[in-house]
Amino acid sequence: MGSRSARTDTGPVRRVGIVAVWLLVAFNIGVLLWMLLAALREHTAIFREPWGLSSLGRFGNFVKAWSDSHFGQAALNTVVLVVASSVVVVAVSAPASYVLAKTKTRISGAMAVFFALGIGIPVQVIVIPLFVMMQDAGLVNSLGGLFVLYVALSVPFTVFLLIGFFGSLPEEIEEAAAIDGAGALRTFVQIVLPVARNGLITALILNLISLWNETFIALVFIQDSGKQTLSLALLGFLQTQQYSGSDYGALFAGVSILVLPMLALYVWLGRRIIEGLTVGAVK
Amino acid sequence: MAEVAYVNASRIFSGNPPVRAVDQLQLDVADGEFLVLVGPSGSGKSTALRMLAGLEDVDEGAIEIGGKDVTNVPPKGRDIAMVFQSYALYPHMTVAENMGFALKLRGVAKAQIKEQVAEAAKMLDLTKYLDRKPKALSGGQRQRVAMGRAIVREPSVFLMDEPLSNLDAKLRVETRANIAALQQRLGTTTIYVTHDQVEAMTMGHRVAVLKDGLLQQCDTPRALYDHPANAFVAGFIGSPAMNLKTVPLTAEGAKLDGIVVPLSRAALDKASGESLGEVTFGIRPEALALVSSEEQGMNMTVELVEELGADALVHGAVKIGEGTERFVVRVDGRTPPTLGQQVKVAVRDTTEIHLFHPESGDRLEA
Numbered sequence: 001m002g003s004r005s006a007r008t009d010t011g012p013v014r015r016v017g018i019v020a021v022w023l024l025v026a027f028n029i030g031v032l033l034w035m036l037l038a039a040l041r042e043h044t045a046i047f048r049e050p051w052g053l054s055s056l057g058r059f060g061n062f063v064k065a066w067s068d069s070h071f072g073q074a075a076l077n078t079v080v081l082v083v084a085s086s087v088v089v090v091a092v093s094a095p096a097s098y099v100l101a102k103t104k105t106r107i108s109g110a111m112a113v114f115f116a117l118g119i120g121i122p123v124q125v126i127v128i129p130l131f132v133m134m135q136d137a138g139l140v141n142s143l144g145g146l147f148v149l150y151v152a153l154s155v156p157f158t159v160f161l162l163i164g165f166f167g168s169l170p171e172e173i174e175e176a177a178a179i180d181g182a183g184a185l186r187t188f189v190q191i192v193l194p195v196a197r198n199g200l201i202t203a204l205i206l207n208l209i210s211l212w213n214e215t216f217i218a219l220v221f222i223q224d225s226g227k228q229t230l231s232l233a234l235l236g237f238l239q240t241q242q243y244s245g246s247d248y249g250a251l252f253a254g255v256s257i258l259v260l261p262m263l264a265l266y267v268w269l270g271r272r273i274i275e276g277l278t279v280g281a282v283k
Numbered sequence: 284m285a286e287v288a289y290v291n292a293s294r295i296f297s298g299n300p301p302v303r304a305v306d307q308l309q310l311d312v313a314d315g316e317f318l319v320l321v322g323p324s325g326s327g328k329s330t331a332l333r334m335l336a337g338l339e340d341v342d343e344g345a346i347e348i349g350g351k352d353v354t355n356v357p358p359k360g361r362d363i364a365m366v367f368q369s370y371a372l373y374p375h376m377t378v379a380e381n382m383g384f385a386l387k388l389r390g391v392a393k394a395q396i397k398e399q400v401a402e403a404a405k406m407l408d409l410t411k412y413l414d415r416k417p418k419a420l421s422g423g424q425r426q427r428v429a430m431g432r433a434i435v436r437e438p439s440v441f442l443m444d445e446p447l448s449n450l451d452a453k454l455r456v457e458t459r460a461n462i463a464a465l466q467q468r469l470g471t472t473t474i475y476v477t478h479d480q481v482e483a484m485t486m487g488h489r490v491a492v493l494k495d496g497l498l499q500q501c502d503t504p505r506a507l508y509d510h511p512a513n514a515f516v517a518g519f520i521g522s523p524a525m526n527l528k529t530v531p532l533t534a535e536g537a538k539l540d541g542i543v544v545p546l547s548r549a550a551l552d553k554a555s556g557e558s559l560g561e562v563t564f565g566i567r568p569e570a571l572a573l574v575s576s577e578e579q580g581m582n583m584t585v586e587l588v589e590e591l592g593a594d595a596l597v598h599g600a601v602k603i604g605e606g607t608e609r610f611v612v613r614v615d616g617r618t619p620p621t622l623g624q625q626v627k628v629a630v631r632d633t634t635e636i637h638l639f640h641p642e643s644g645d646r647l648e649a
Contacts, residue, residue, distance in 0.1 A: 175358075176365070179337075181385055181388040
């Protein structure tokens with residue numbers, strides 16, 4: 001007990017930090033809870049007493065949000081698009097980052113920097129040239145075009161993340177495979193990929209989350225309501241309320257539909273994400 | 284099984300100036316021999332092993348296995364197996380899969396793999412653990428799996444890169460004996476890298492001592508101990524280390540406080556031929572003995588007594604020329620001197636004295 005507390009309580013800075021972290025966590029949970037509760041309440045009741053619990057139990061809000069703005073089609077679009085893009089991003093980035101992480105030539109170093117630069121370019125800056133290019137290719141207002149953009153724009157971060165991850169894997173395992181008689185491709189597929197599983201899952205989840213929440217590019221490149229993603233559908237729902245009268249209960253229900261799947265993903269795989277991000281930090 | 288030869292093999296790491304990690308290594312290992320490469324860290328011993336494995340390029344010279352030049356052959360074409368310091372087990376495979384992986388890649392039939400794995404597992408007492416993943420094993424068990432993975436393939440050469448350094452002291456001693464016995468039984472040529480000179484002495488048929496990429500000496504453990512080729516080998520082999528001191532030379536021999544230690548004619552001739560005023564004088568702690576105050580001997584003030592049980596190591600200061608030097612004497616553990624005591628120390632046998640060139644470190648007598 002004595003030694004344990006001596007190790008964990010390392011001073012006032014740490015104690016303040018712990019309090020700050022818990023305040024932040026409490027705030028986030030509070031906001032989330034409030035949103036979930038509001039999603040089950042009636043519009044006027046939310047405004048009358050924002051912190052109250054009256055009229056709780058209006059599951060009809062979810063039905064309204066779902067049916068009023070084509071959430072069904074949008075959800076299907078989003079799931080297919082986001083899952084496909086995330087899987088393809090990781091599938092494309094993994095071999096690239098493995099090679100960049102393991103070859104120590106001047107070119108590989110320069111290419112790694114080149115990928116890292118991609119992270120720093122704001123998408124707003126390149127959206128117009130992208131639009132022109134995509135239009136020439138006939139890929140505007142198509143989910144296929146959005147898929148191409150999502151993959152292309154997610155590669156830099158994913159490669160950057162995975163270079164760090166592959167770099168932290170012990171080289172001796174690959175050398176053991178080489179001595180056992182495995183070629184480069186077999187070593188990558190049968191040894192490196194399984195060993196790197198946590199890192200790949202982390203990359204996959206981070207892509208799933210960021211693409212699930214992506215609004216800007218979808219807004220620019222998708223025009224048909226039938227091709228909307230969930231975030232666009234929510235935006236559309238907000239806009240229709242300007243004409244049909246606002247219903248904050250239904251609006252929060254819509255937001256919940258967007259947020260809850262990602263929350264579930266975090267709850268399910270959150271530990272994996274942390275492990276994947278901190279691997280190599282502690283031996 | 285095969286013999287191994289380094290033919291003036293060098294590995295040069297680029298830099299400014301370039302580092303010759305292994306420099307013109309010339310070494311022949313006989314078929315079935317257990318050769319230990321030993322040296323301090325940075326001596327190039329691991330690099331030399333990795334060159335043989337094909338994991339490191341050979342920049343000059345050649346490497347031969349079984350009489351064939353394999354300098355440009357990739358690792359899988361060399362018919363070798365390697366045990367790594369970290370064991371490098373495949374974490375997602377079971378013990379059996381780890382051990383059978385190489386056979387599987389070679390296209391050996393499943394039943395045959397199973398049989399060979401079972402046989403190796405039995406030899407290493409791993410049968411119970413064949414279905415476990417490496418992370419569910421203790422350090423010693425993992426070490427044995429790494430050994431098993433090497434044995435199953437029946438390679439012509441075993442390479443081992445400090446395979447015991449992650450084990451605790453007791454297990455290390457035990458495993459040391461097991462590996463030596465296993466090698467004896469299999470009769471496979473083995474190159475073993477270690478920084479631990481006790482491991483080197485106890486395991487190797489011959490021991491090659493490296494320093495700064497250069498081979499210092501390669502001989503049987505006994506010969507290394509009795510006739511080190513230079514001051515570095517003399518100081519590196521043996522624990523506690525040999526007393527190596529620069530002492531003034533007189534016509535009769537080496538001058539220490541209180542005595543002049545007579546030296547062999549050959550050594551004196553050689554020293555006078557190069558007109559050396561002093562030499563590096565080496566004597567092992569057990570070749571020194573405490574004597575009574577009436578007898579001839581050098582005066583020493585006891586500064587530290589390390590009791591080891593059977594023996595005790597007495598560290599003390601001896602005046603040499605202007606300054607003082609510290610000597611270590613191995614004495615009977617039952618009657619060690621006390622701290623601060625003045626004792627007399629004599630050389631047990633003058634044939635146990637080693638003389639080296641004070642600058643080059645080379646041995647002075649034949």
